[in-house]
Amino acid sequence: MKKYIIKRVFISLITILVLVSVVFALVRLIPGDPFASEKMTPEIKANLERYYGFDKPLIVQYFTYLKNLVTGNLGYSMFYPNLRVNDIIASAFPYSFDLGMRALSMAISFGLILGIVAALNRGKVLDFTCVLIAIIGTSMPDFIIGATLQYFFGIKWGLLPVAQYKGISYTILPSIALGFYTLALVSRVMRANMIETIQQDYIKTAKSKGISKLRVIIKHQIRNAIMPVITILGPIVAALLTGTFVIESIFAIPGMGRHYVQSIQNLDYTIILGMTVFYGSFLVVANMIVDLLYGIVDPRIRVSGE
Amino acid sequence: MEQSKFRVIGKNTEKMESISRPSLTYWKDAWRRMKGNRIAFFSLILIVLYIILAVVGPYMNEFDYTSTNVDKMNYFITSPQFKDMELIESIKDMFQTGHYFGTDEIGRDLWTRVWMGARVSLAIGFIATIINTIVGSIVGGISGYYGGRVDSIIMRIVDVLYGIPYMIVAILIMVVLGAGVTSLIIALVLVGWIGSARFVRGEVLKLKEQEFVEAAKVLGVKDRTIIAKHIIPNIMGLIITNLTMAVPRAIFAEAFLSYIGLGIAPPGCSWGVLAKAGVKLMRIHPYQLFIPAFFISTTMLALNLIGDGMRDALDPKLRNE
Numbered sequence: 183m184k185k186y187i188i189k190r191v192f193i194s195l196i197t198i199l200v201l202v203s204v205v206f207a208l209v210r211l212i213p214g215d216p217f218a219s220e221k222m223t224p225e226i227k228a229n230l231e232r233y234y235g236f237d238k239p240l241i242v243q244y245f246t247y248l249k250n251l252v253t254g255n256l257g258y259s260m261f262y263p264n265l266r267v268n269d270i271i272a273s274a275f276p277y278s279f280d281l282g283m284r285a286l287s288m289a290i291s292f293g294l295i296l297g298i299v300a301a302l303n304r305g306k307v308l309d310f311t312c313v314l315i316a317i318i319g320t321s322m323p324d325f326i327i328g329a330t331l332q333y334f335f336g337i338k339w340g341l342l343p344v345a346q347y348k349g350i351s352y353t354i355l356p357s358i359a360l361g362f363y364t365l366a367l368v369s370r371v372m373r374a375n376m377i378e379t380i381q382q383d384y385i386k387t388a389k390s391k392g393i394s395k396l397r398v399i400i401k402h403q404i405r406n407a408i409m410p411v412i413t414i415l416g417p418i419v420a421a422l423l424t425g426t427f428v429i430e431s432i433f434a435i436p437g438m439g440r441h442y443v444q445s446i447q448n449l450d451y452t453i454i455l456g457m458t459v460f461y462g463s464f465l466v467v468a469n470m471i472v473d474l475l476y477g478i479v480d481p482r483i484r485v486s487g488e
Numbered sequence: 489m490e491q492s493k494f495r496v497i498g499k500n501t502e503k504m505e506s507i508s509r510p511s512l513t514y515w516k517d518a519w520r521r522m523k524g525n526r527i528a529f530f531s532l533i534l535i536v537l538y539i540i541l542a543v544v545g546p547y548m549n550e551f552d553y554t555s556t557n558v559d560k561m562n563y564f565i566t567s568p569q570f571k572d573m574e575l576i577e578s579i580k581d582m583f584q585t586g587h588y589f590g591t592d593e594i595g596r597d598l599w600t601r602v603w604m605g606a607r608v609s610l611a612i613g614f615i616a617t618i619i620n621t622i623v624g625s626i627v628g629g630i631s632g633y634y635g636g637r638v639d640s641i642i643m644r645i646v647d648v649l650y651g652i653p654y655m656i657v658a659i660l661i662m663v664v665l666g667a668g669v670t671s672l673i674i675a676l677v678l679v680g681w682i683g684s685a686r687f688v689r690g691e692v693l694k695l696k697e698q699e700f701v702e703a704a705k706v707l708g709v710k711d712r713t714i715i716a717k718h719i720i721p722n723i724m725g726l727i728i729t730n731l732t733m734a735v736p737r738a739i740f741a742e743a744f745l746s747y748i749g750l751g752i753a754p755p756g757c758s759w760g761v762l763a764k765a766g767v768k769l770m771r772i773h774p775y776q777l778f779i780p781a782f783f784i785s786t787t788m789l790a791l792n793l794i795g796d797g798m799r800d801a802l803d804p805k806l807r808n809e
Contacts, residue, residue: 197648204652208660321789323740325747326781329767333774424655428747432767443748446663454663458656465653 186477194470201462202251206244209455233263256456261448267456270441277347278430278437282422284353285361289418293365294411297372298404304377312369319366325428328359332432345434356433360425364418371414375407382406412476416469423465518725521801528797531790538787542610545603549588553604554755556594560587589779593769598776601757602783608669608758610787613739616676620738621731623677624684631685632692633715643689646682654679655744662745667753672745676738687730691723725802732795736788743784759784 231237235246250257256267300312335355336344343352379385380403388398426439434440438457445453512520523529546553589598631642658675665671695701695718704714739759745751746760754761759780766777 193647197652200648201652204657205660208664211664317789317792318785321736321792322781322785323743323747323763323788325744325767326763326777326785329763329770329777330781333770333777337771420653420655423653424744428744431748446659447749449663454660458660461656462653465656 183477187474190470190473190477194466197466198463201466202248202459203244205455205458205462206247209451210240210243251459256460257452259445259450259453261445261450261453267453267460270453271438271457271460274436274438274441277435278426278439281347281353281356281360281426281430281435281437284357285422285425286364286418288357289361289364290368290411293368294372294408296365296369298376298407300369300373301376301380301407302399309373312373316366316370316373319362320370322362324359324363324425325432327362328356328429328432331355331359347433347435347437356429356435359432360422360429363421363425367414367418367421368411371411372407375410376403379403379407409479412472412479415472415475419468419472420465423461514725518798518801522797525797525800528794528801531793531797534786534790535794538606538783539610542603542606545606546600549597549599551587551597551600553596553600553757556596560585560591590775592765592776593773598762598779601762602759602779605757605759605762605780606783608752608756609739609742609760609784612669612672612676612742612758613735616673616680616738617731617734619673619677620680620734621684621727623681624686625688625727627681628685628688628690629692629715629719632689633696633711633719635693635696639689642685646685649682650686655741658741658745659748659750662750667750669752669756672742672751675745676741680734680738684727684730684734688723688727691726692719695719695722725798729795729798729802732791732798736791736795739784739788739791759787 228237235243238246247257254268256271259265259267259270296312296315300309303309332344332355335342342355346352347356385398385402388402393401426437427443428439429435430437430439431443438461441453442457442461445457522532587597587599589602592598592601627642627646631639631646657679661675661678662671665674701714701718704718709717742751742758743760743763746758747764749764752758752761762780763777763784766774766780770777
């Protein structure tokens, strides 16, 4: 187990390093001059370049950036020269995290219930309905779900607030919009797992021992079927994270996703660079935790990993 | 039973050996089962219909997808001039003008734009996925078949690349390359080949250990021939299924990138661009969102269902069910 953890952490560190290098190189490759403007004089430009360290050779810039990263400094915005990327993350991350957690818990709990209900009523109307919800959820892009929900619940029926993030009622629509894909994914996987476990011998054994039906379902079937859902947590976290880009823009939530999209539209390279590194590292670490969790839950994985 | 009711009608030795039904190859059998799957077959027809409309749709009325008309902005059956008319009448009226889906905020014909957008969205979806699959299959195939050091080097690289989030890299590449169809395809290929490489490698590893490959090796068949005649035909079905499942993901990625303003630059259009424009006007003219949303969703739905159907049709284990 120790060897497995060390290997996994090592790969993650390399991944983050590669990510940082690739992102750094890509951002430096972007054509155009970030300081180009009509009022720019050569002296001011030189000053600005010195301020951002652009007057030094690229390799020095790269190592300076790495050094700053290790100390947790992600740099300054180019659009708003006094704004630090760290400040943006500190103010915006709580919103995104809150939204993501709500979406995740909603999606996982309802997804599991849907999957279980579908599997227990296999071939019946209820199963069909659950499968339909799952198919719709995986086929509709989140920005369409978000905008549709906003139109019907917010504008047409006036049941829930359309935008911003100021209380429980404000969180409902964005959480549903963000979590719907995940809900569909979880219910699909759960249904398939449940159907697979039904055919297992230990279920027959449990039934023949005379255990009550409910107990077999809860203790034997669901418990075994729920484990593999952990494997899709990686893609789920990634989907939720990229989902926040559009959902936060649609619902005007002051989270990181909206800042990220705005900085892309402003071409504010340092913010793009800093936030990409943050997002990327966040995902890499999340994936690593999921992998380690799965290694703990299922011993077969870590044996084959060694 | 009386014996007299039965008689020998003769034996035809030639006919006894003949095969009474046409022999079914793997692909014919898969096609037969695919046709039997009504949902998948209907989805296939829908996608073919969309492709045909993407080709001919823009020529079905006299409008151009970029030309504007200030006299007919946001023209649809919900427009004020149709206020006192029956729904059927107003639809008829709208159809007579040639604007089957109405017009957008600067009077461009939405029907033409939807199908011009379909060209871009579908082309990106299919082309990016096909290139992905080819690159991924070659890398994964080499890695899986030859194994050893080549394999471990390639897989280490793939492991690291796989850990980097897909969308974030795509966004960055789009920022660097600028909006456009070519850069979208490049971005999607650069991040997409890794998945198919992993998948193909896994399949090749499984097949490599099978007896028929070993037998071919013992008989002195060249590597190239083994790959072409034994490995590829056996994983072709899985690769094609995987490809079908990846197309909706690519279409989604295009829509997503266009939505956040990185995909297709105006005046060009795609379904993502149309949806983005629609969201802006959702309060007053919701049809401008719901029309492109309908096409994006039904396309993704149909492709997912085709993929599901193909997985079932191409899986020999499910053959006799």
